[in-house]
Amino acid sequence: MRIAIFTHPPFMNSQSMPRFARMLEEAYTARGHTVSLHSAVPVMRRWITHPKLAKWAGYVDQYLLFPRAFRKTLRTLPPDTLFVFCDQALGPWCPLVADRPHVVHAHDLLALRSALGDIPENPTSATGKAYQRYIRQGFQQARRFIAISRRTQDDLIRFAGIPRERISVVYNDLNHRFAPMPDGEARAVLTRANLPADKGSMLLHVGGGQWYKNRVGIVSLYAAYARRCAQAGTAPLPLLMVGPPPSGAALQAALASVPAGAHVIFRQGLDQPTLVAAYTQAAAFLFPSLAEGFGWPIVEAQACGTLTLTTDEAPMSEVGGPSAFYVPRLPYGASVGPWAETAAETLIGMLALSGAEREHRVQQAQAWASQFNTGAAIEGYLGVYMDVLREAGYRDNAVSPDGAIKPC
Template sequence: MRLVLYTHPAFLGSHSQAHFARMLTEAYRARGHSVELRQPEPVLQARVPRGTGSKWAGYVDQYLLFPQRIRADLRRDPPHTLYVFCDQALGPWMPLVAHRPHVVHCHDLLALRSALGDIAENPTSFTGRVYQRYIRRGFQHARHFISISQKSRADLHRYGEVLPVTSEVVYNGLNHPYVPQEEAVALQTLSNAGLPASEAGYLLHVGGGQWYKNSVGVVRLYGVHAAEEVAAGRCPLPLWMVSPPPDARLQAAIAMLPPQAEVRFFSGLSTQVLEALYSHARVMLFPSLAEGFGWPIVEAQACGCPVITTDEAPMTEVGGDACTYLPRLRSTDDLAVAAWALHGAGVLRSVLGRSLQKRERVRAAGLAHAARFSAEAAIEAYLAVYQHVLSLESLRQPSPQEESHDRITMSP
């Protein structure tokens, strides 16, 4: 196949999207396919000092200058080319390519749902609402989609209001071959990284600090658990958070903890150190309010770590029967948060109190479940969808509007 991949400009600093595009490019080339990666260059953005002006200059590069390059490239591309959009947020470019064979990778619709007022915890500014509608109008021109979860596909259809010809689900594959580290190895790895841990372990949370990660909820739940441990005459396990430094709200929650409790923050860790963290953790707390996928759930399971997460999709899709589930925290009201944290602490107590036999059963179930999320399997599934799309598109009769578009685009 001849594939053209469109992705976000490097100047946006989207590491996950850059990794995804790079992974696809390398995997497809390794299988003998012709692959070209296309993205906007910082023509105007590089000339403007950082700040609001730089942001708007980036928009000019993406939505005024880059479309000119797309049109020029289309004139040269052979007709059998398949155009792959690495993210549905690239929607503004899709009308330019909609008359050609194409596929759109859909990750999550959280920004669009927020802009439509569906997520109370994440209000969106006026310009943000306009921007998300601009993106949606673009990807509504697309005919073929691949979503990372059933939840993302459902959101795409409901909030994106698309009418696709094909809409498939391919679960993400792990971007690192996570495996359990033996206790001595994990402890040594952590010590070498300047993160000495006791043999008793710790509670773990892995997240980027975004609103939907529910970091305050994690600390409030931990606070109830720590208070219960102190009341029983025991020293509570520390809470280790792989997350950015705490903001004011999170600092306020930490200030309410009993003095025997301990919360530590880490960021910028290597995958080897993260693997050790998962391997030595007693439990990973991941009570997200929403997710597009929920990588840490599978990563923890692949390392043999039990997971407590939210009883809603896509967390239930990703975690399967190998996770323990909590109801979603649905209010920022202090009494509601306190009640939720009390319930969560009870669930945590139950998980920590499991017998050795039960722990081993859950560990084995998690390892087996995580094995389903193979990067190689995901790549092969993508390629199968691509081949199917090319077959369908070869039989499709272009509309008069598309034939006119082709004549305009292909004219010298």
């Protein structure tokens, strides 16, 4: 196949989507496909350094100058070229190839849902609402989508009016290999990092500082757990928060509520071996997010054999499967205290499992997580691409020497 991939420009400071585009490029090239990457280049943005003005200059580069330049490139690309948008946020570019074979990868619609008032925890400015409408108007002109989860598929239907039959669901693959680390190796790795090293010696959370990570809820949950330990005369496990340092009055207040003898450790920038070791040695993994695009850490923890507590809403419940332990979503505007007490009960129940019960859950979790660790996503994407080309009148089984699919 000839595959032309649209991705975010580097000046937008997006890391995950350019990384996703490079992953697609490398995987498709390794399979013998001809791949090109296309994005806006800094023209106006190059000369403007003031932060607010630079943002608007970037919009000029993306939405005025790039379409004009790409139309010239488009005339040079064969008609059997498949155009792939690595993110639905590139929607304003979709009209450029609306009459050519194309696919849009849809990751999550959190920004659009926020702009439409569906997520009150994340209010959106007037300009932000207009920007999301502009993006939606663009990708609504696309004909085929690949969603990373059933939740994203449902959101495309509900918030963008995309017909279900135009959306294929292909779950993400893990970006790295996650599996239990041998105990001795894990202990050594964590000891070098000055972190709790014994098996079952800590609770763990992995996540950024975004509003939907619910870090206030996690620390409040931990405080409730620690108070119950004090009442029972037992020592609470420390909580390792892998992510940015604490900030904001609400999180500081939650930390102040943690009783004496309990410890919350914040650590940022763990390398891959240390992260795997932390997953392996943790007694439980806490991930009660308010929302997620996918919820990678849930799968990572389960693949490492760690019991996982997460939110009983999609996509967390979709990704966590039957082996995860679930708590309700923290309601908007509600006091965190009652929710934290309920979640702490669930955590204490997880930690109290017998050896046999725990082993059963661990094996179930690892079996579930294995579906995300097989490289199946790339084959799933390519299968959808082939369908799109066939629908456009090109045969997937007739490949010319230069890698292009011959027309029927």
